[in-house]
Amino acid sequence: MNMVIQRIFGTPVPAASESGAGKQLPIDEIRRCLHGTLHDCKDMRAQRMIYKINTAQTPVDLWLLRSDLHQCIAQTHSQSVAAERINSLVHVFEGWLPASQLAKI
Template structure:
């Protein structure tokens, strides 16, 4: 049992390499494209979503806001328009990986 315990404790002692953070300019491009996808959306919910997009600190946070973008565009236009706009955002996020 002692060998097993030592082995388990050794697993946590190695530093895992940190993933490189994306260049700030690519993150900002993705942010601006996401905000632009709401350009013709009006109202307090749209303004709140734009604020959330501006406040997102990482590519992951921006990526997770896609559902909110879809919902907002679908409410103000239609689901096919929302799907088209979300698809148009994908290349910006591919560069961030």
């Protein structure tokens, strides 16, 4: 897993003991959190996002869906609501990604 993160982000990943790996949420819990951001988005784009969330293999794959999630939520609501919802997800990825990558939008 560390090699995948290193390849994607080009940064070394701390060892499990340094990254707080004991605090990592399971991938199913991360999926539930992402689904929660779409709870009131009912159009076809939201259905496609739910499919992408359900088929993502890793927490990194889920992290990379943030932009698509933002667009989907912004279409139903506004950009500020979308940014607020996406930013509320940062903590669920702690331990899965380097802290430097956990930036809010």
